[in-house]
Amino acid sequence: MADTAEEIKIESSEEDLQRLEKALNFSNTMKTFNLNKNNLKVKTQNLLSYSTAGGSFTVNQSLISFMNFVVSSGKTEISLLDKNDIPIHIDDTEKFLDEVSSLYFEVVNDYYNEYQKLRSSRKIEKVLEI
Amino acid sequence: MSKGIVIFAQNNEYINYAEQACACAGYARKNLSLFDEICLITNTETLEPDETLINEYFDRVIVSDSFQPDNVRLFKDTSDKLTYAPFKNMGRSDVYELSPYDETLVIDADYFIMNNVLDQVWDSDNDVMINCKYRDVSGRHKENIEYIDNFSIPMYWATVVYFKKSDFAENLFTLVSHIKYNYKYYYYLYNCSGNLFRNDFAFSMALHILNGSVAFDVPSLPIEYLNNSFDLDDIYRVNSHNDIIMYCADAERVTNHLLSRFTNMDIHIMNKKAIGRFVDDFLSNGEKV
Numbered sequence: 001m002a003d004t005a006e007e008i009k010i011e012s013s014e015e016d017l018q019r020l021e022k023a024l025n026f027s028n029t030m031k032t033f034n035l036n037k038n039n040l041k042v043k044t045q046n047l048l049s050y051s052t053a054g055g056s057f058t059v060n061q062s063l064i065s066f067m068n069f070v071v072s073s074g075k076t077e078i079s080l081l082d083k084n085d086i087p088i089h090i091d092d093t094e095k096f097l098d099e100v101s102s103l104y105f106e107v108v109n110d111y112y113n114e115y116q117k118l119r120s121s122r123k124i125e126k127v128l129e130i
Numbered sequence: 131m132s133k134g135i136v137i138f139a140q141n142n143e144y145i146n147y148a149e150q151a152c153a154c155a156g157y158a159r160k161n162l163s164l165f166d167e168i169c170l171i172t173n174t175e176t177l178e179p180d181e182t183l184i185n186e187y188f189d190r191v192i193v194s195d196s197f198q199p200d201n202v203r204l205f206k207d208t209s210d211k212l213t214y215a216p217f218k219n220m221g222r223s224d225v226y227e228l229s230p231y232d233e234t235l236v237i238d239a240d241y242f243i244m245n246n247v248l249d250q251v252w253d254s255d256n257d258v259m260i261n262c263k264y265r266d267v268s269g270r271h272k273e274n275i276e277y278i279d280n281f282s283i284p285m286y287w288a289t290v291v292y293f294k295k296s297d298f299a300e301n302l303f304t305l306v307s308h309i310k311y312n313y314k315y316y317y318y319l320y321n322c323s324g325n326l327f328r329n330d331f332a333f334s335m336a337l338h339i340l341n342g343s344v345a346f347d348v349p350s351l352p353i354e355y356l357n358n359s360f361d362l363d364d365i366y367r368v369n370s371h372n373d374i375i376m377y378c379a380d381a382e383r384v385t386n387h388l389l390s391r392f393t394n395m396d397i398h399i400m401n402k403k404a405i406g407r408f409v410d411d412f413l414s415n416g417e418k419v
Contacts, residue, residue: 032388032389032390034269035378035390036390036391038269039390039392039395042354042395043357043392043393045354045355046354046355046357046395046396047245047247047394047395049250049352049353049354050250051251051254053255054253054254054255055255056250056349056350056352084256084347084349084350085347086255088255110394124389125389127391128389128390128391129391130366130367130375130389
């Protein structure tokens with residue numbers, strides 16, 4: 001009984017060591033992956049800003065949907081709350097919608113490409129081009 | 131309406147702020163385009179040894195030799211190099227008087243502009259814009275908002291401040307100046323942590339007072355977050371005018387570092403020694419006058 005237990009212990013410790021090493025290496029990769037992913041997210045949030053007529057707007061799906069509704073309703077000018085809750089007069093809603101949509105597609109598409117690049121490689125030095 | 135970017139630099143025996151300010155101006159000029167001038171506010175002692183370099187990166191230099199009381203702080207260069215040195219940061223409240231522009235964007239000499247989002251500040255309806263929300267590039271500070279103390283008011287980061295010549299801005303800077311000269315009183319009133327005079331604290335208190343000493347919102351800059359790299363981080367490589375790779379101190383063990391690449395996003399690099407080590411790369415990637 002004692003022999004078997006010792007045998008199992010020796011066998012599992014070698015295996016465990018290898019598995020642990022693999023897991024820890026993967027954990028390091030994941031840490032770097034998560035850090036870079038978070039930084040990409042923050043970059044995207046900072047880039048999704050559009051300023052006009054003295055106001056600044058956070059560009060997101062809600063703003064685009066709302067503006068789409070405004071344009072579809074035939075309103076050519078409106079007052080809109082900006083990111084600081086200041087009312088801003090938009091005198092060409094179609095142009096505004098066009099510009100915020102373009103910005104959104106461009107920035108999120110860049111985010112997508114960079115994210116794909118990040119997740120497709122386990123070698124961080126390859127992703128960062130070191 | 132004239133539009134200018136203003137950077138402060140006053141050397142101490144530990145850090146050459148003049149060359150960092152030049153690097154910072156080079157990045158601002160390369161990535162922003164809707165301003166008229168970039169201006170350095172400095173003292174004679176800082177200007178003289180680096181005047182040629184300064185003239186290459188700045189459209190205008192304003193010399194202000196106002197008295198700077200002792201304000202000693204701990205400078206960290208990652209976790210293993212710590213140095214105490216004078217921190218000459220008390221001129222910031224004078225910027226309202228000193229700035230020759232109708233609209234001014236004040237940036238710290240360690241703030242590197244790497245995209246054009248801050249071009250959106252010009253012609254804003256707001257008299258003052260300053261950020262409360264920040265992100266730590268290493269992910270060590272998880273909260274988006276820092277407080278002067280756990281039981282005090284939110285902290286606004288004076289790292290990047292926009293203002294236009296207006297009553298609100300004038301009153302704000304008057305209050306910042308008043309707080310600076312009576313710091314001990316306000317330090318206890320607002321239950322500050324640490325002994326150092328910080329512009330971030332002075333601006334936060336002044337904004338609080340100016341808004342009637344109640345909960346308040348101050349318009350934030352077009353950027354959602356101030357992207358802070360704290361002084362435990364280091365620079366790995368400067369690739370270009372919008373591409374830097376950083377060693378970010380691991381949240382669990384700060385002596386370990388993780389690599390992260392920053393492209394097309396502004397970054398506030400608080401490890402001044404690290405900037406000094408890479409200053410030639412920063413200068414060569416920036417744009418001169």
